[in-house]
Amino acid sequence: MTICLITPPSPFLLDERVFMHLGILKVASSLEARGHKVDFLDLSGIDNYMDVITDYCKSKSGVTFGITATTPQVPFAVNVSRQIKLCMTDSKVILGGPHVTLMHTAAKREAKRGLDKSDRASVEISNLINLFDVLVCGDGELSIFEALEIDKGIIDADDRKSKYFLSNQDFSDLPLPARHLVDVESYKYAIEGKKSTSLIAQLGCPFKCSFCSGRNSPFLRKIRQRSSDSIIEEMKHLYHNYGYTGFMFYDDELNVNKGLIELLNKITDLQMDLGEEFRLRGFVKAELFKEEQAAAMYRAGFRWLLTGFESGDERILKNIKKMAKKDDNTRAVEIAKKHNLKVKALMSIGHAGESYETIQNTKQWLLDVEPEEFDCTIITTYPGSPYFDDAVKRKDGTYVYTSDLTGDKLYQSSIDYLSELDYYKGDPDGGYVSYVWTDHISAKDLVTARDELERDVRDQLGIKFNHANPAAKYEHSMGMGNINIPEHILRRSK
Secondary structure, three states: OOOOOOOOOOOOOOOOOOOOOOOHHHHHHHHHHOOOOEEEEEEOOOOHHHHHHHHHHHHHOOOEEEEOOOOOOHHHHHHHHHHHHOOOOEEEEEEEEEHHHHHHHHHHHHHHOOOOOOOOOHHHHHHHHHHHOOEEEEEOOOHHHHHHHOOOOOEOOOOOOOOOOOOOHHHHHHOOOOOOOOHHHHHOEEEEEEEEEEOOOEEEEOOOOOOOOOOOOOOOOEEEEOHHHHHHHHHHHHHHOOOOEEEEEOOOOOHHOHHHHHHHHHHHHHHHHHOOOOOEEEEOHHHHOOOOHHHHHHOOOOOEEEEEEOOOOOOHHHHHHOOOHHHHHHHHHHHHOOOOOOOEEEEEEEOOOOHHHHOOOOOHHHHOOOOOOOEEEOOOOOOOEEEEEEEEEEOOOOOOEEEEOOOEEEEEOOOOOOOOOOOOOOOOOOOOOOOOOOOOOOOOHHHHHHHHHHHHHHHHHOOOOOOOOOOOOOOOOEEEEEOOOOOOOOOOOO
């Protein structure tokens, strides 16, 4: 059996080849560990990606395909699946990744609330099972083997009772992501001038933020941590095999790990053993951030921290259930600056109760604390978030979420995630569309307010706008009667 795993393109990003998609690369390494040969199609940054699929299918038959997709990637995953089915009618296509996991979570939530199957999450799951043969929800490293065996259906690994739900031990013991199946050198990322890449030390976030997907999903809610030794071994591997001396920890919040200081000390020791200096970057939770953590992070090579502060308004922070208050957020920035750690502030508007005044408070907070970088997005009500899962349908077909703390409301239009993309924060051409509004500010005015906030804060703090890198073209080439797909797109297990 030929197994082809696919990373769909992400043209909504400013640059598609910054971080490799580690989740599907871990599925690839699990397959290889059990003796399977894997073809890997990396469509990141490929403008005419459908031509790649067509050419690949011409050279193969009887392939089982596995595609991963975040929510913004879903329209492209759908295109890929349709093209596969058009070119190779005997193929099986599996869909995994965050979107299908969270939409399935939302559908289960609808069933618990007594809603019928005509509600939005249930309808989308039905549509997905018509477009793909097998849906894998939750951890894919072990569930992929059942997905290969069945012809049609849903595998729910997003359940702590599932035999496919990874334990801490599984997470530590599973093979490293199969980075050899992608063109590592085509991914360009640097931290303070150091050649850098991403890694994952832990899974899950235990907090209750109303806007955040996965609050009802064990896959994304339960903390699962690798051992410090397994993380050190991965860093050694990346250093010796690829020359990396910079590492982006793509965990939700590093400092929920009680063993963080131990890990940081081991990273410090590793650099001494190697005679190298690393540069690191990662996410922290503001109200949990301590002086001791900051000092240890700097010693280990951290120079940048990212934190989801979200808002500079106390009522909005309460509605979000952020846990942190504005003073906690300010203190976190102060601690970081004291220890020479730069801060990227992750902000968002369009929450329940949002108004011109609350947006102004967010803008003023940014100007007061002066982060070195920031990002401000308009909220999208993603499946798996309380904003989506707990919203009530209105007579006009829109939905309303009501804060159980203040009674503030957030109104939302439904998004067809199978085809629409103009909601996403990273649309390189602008073209923002807000699908949310409140009693105090319209969807259109949220877009205007966001643009003004970003422009004014960047201007006053001297922070440059980020620029997009153009997508590449796949060039068809023929050799000895066969179609040759270049190595930066297709790699195969040896």
